[in-house]
Amino acid sequence: MYVKKSGLLVIAALLLAGINMRGQKSVTEFLEMGVDDAKIMSEAYLRPYGEMLGKSLNGGWYNSAGVHKIGGFDVTFGINMAMVPAAGKNFDVSALNFNTNLQAEDPNLTIAPTIAGEMPMSLRPRMELEGEYLLTMPNGTGFDKLPAPMAQVAVGLPFHSEVSVRFMPSTSLGDAGKVNLYGFGIKHSIKEYIPFLKRMPFIRTSVMLGYTNMGSEIGVDYGDGANQSLDISSSAFTSRLLVGVNIPFLAVYTGMGYGSTNSDFALKGDYGPEVGTDPFTLGYATNGFDFNAGLRLRFGFIALHGDYTFGDYSMVSAGIGINFR
Template sequence: MKKIRFILFIAFIASAHALFGQGQIIDFLKAGQADANTLSQAYLLPYGEMLGVNLNSGWYNSAKVHKVGGFDFTITASYTTAPNSKKSFDPQKLPLTVLEQNTPGMAPTMAGSDKESMGFHFKDDPFKETVLNVEGANADFFVSPMIQAAVGLPFHTEIMGRFMPKTTYGDFGKAGLWGLGVKHEIKEYIPFVKRVPFLEASVLAAYTDFTADLSVDEPGVGAGKLETSAGAFTSRLLLGVNVPVVSFYTGLGYGTTTSNFDLKGTFNAGDEGELTDPVALEYKTDGFDFNAGMRIRLGIFSIHGDYSIGEYAVITGGVGINFR
């Protein structure tokens, strides 16, 4: 369990450390706090949204609800990819106060190619000398492992939970996660479905909360931490076919996510002097998505995989122990 918690945190800091701790966002501070936040908001958009989408993934691998006392323990991993529309942004649409792009065109987000870049200069500089470059980071995907359990209750209901106690990981920082979900069978309310033993129908509602503090240390610039909080809620209609060994499932639902990133500490911003707690970002998403998947069950052991279609595509796979 401890190793899996560590993998979850490493998956998060792998991209966060590259973006906050190795120069790109810190470099934005040269433009002052206002423009640094404006650029960071646009540049990190895929990262903030992919984090929320991942938290809404992996909640189920069947439309069937456990019988009373039935349970499952599942380990999953969700792989989310950013669409092409999130790999660049138009600087001319940003309310920049002191910066101006060197040439017309689109600038890469973190999900853009590392071969793409856009230079910026100060608006009041008659020589238009480049003061910073926005460069892509090829970070167009996000992977997150997840551990969760579910148990069957009376009245055709199942309660689910995911939990990772807030744990410190050496000098990296600390992270924690919890989530609760409820699944209720509605098969009995649908005349045709309730007469077919192998058809399943249920509804699900679930919420996940994630918090993390990541150490950020840029030599010669400053040290601090990146405080991250994210919440994700999903509600879904689940339909499935449950036969021996193999079952199929689909889910149609609506989800909302909110992710916050706050860079805390004092950093040297060059001509701008020192800035304290310079960056505070918030991302929100909402919308419908659809997924379809398959689970293979051998005794109490199972393996599953599914694909979600939405603004951000998600591939989820995992293994588990299931009883009743």
């Protein structure tokens, strides 16, 4: 693997986040490490963004524990902001299984920043390899949050249910390539099955399932190869039990459940004899339970909402929309 590709992975991740690309050039220094070691280092360096990308897709599915009446709907525009925990801002270089003999310049200082952290360090080979070299690890961006804009429509169905849809057709972002997104969710009220809750008009309880898939394709220009691109794909699934209170102008809600995510950064195409075809894929997966709490304020048909998710990657979600019935 030619490390410049890892630099392109960094660029793509940052483009998706819409943030400053500081550190973009430094990561190309991984080239000095060779194909296999550059992949190992890149995977550790990019991990927080790879994991946050999936996490951010699981947010913003609901702004109430209730469901719409038949024909009721809402159109919501919002943003999910996932945040890196302290443990995701650095990694121990000495714990990586490099194929060549590399170590920190100072053996007592082996903690390096991920792309979400900040703290430069240097590496050197344990044995001289045709002229000893010193590799300075790229510093991180210091940006430990990943914003993901989201738009969706929810419509009330019979049998105390509603369906939600997210969709963005393949859209060109100029030099940033193309991006597309789709998702669907379903929410079903369970209050009707619990006798004592049926007599409490303001209480809302429901179960919810949601799936989101995002893809991005960025053109790559390297050497004498052909059909080169960087493909980023991420999918996220969440299941929730929702409990809340609805009054005419205010909804307070909580949700707890299990979610899983998968994100891949893959180089596709022919990169010449040194690199080969479809050089590598970096894969990141997360799963586990989390919990969120939030509220929605209604002013006529206009609704504002915000909530906070507690988990390995915490997240703030906020949005505005039109809400009817």
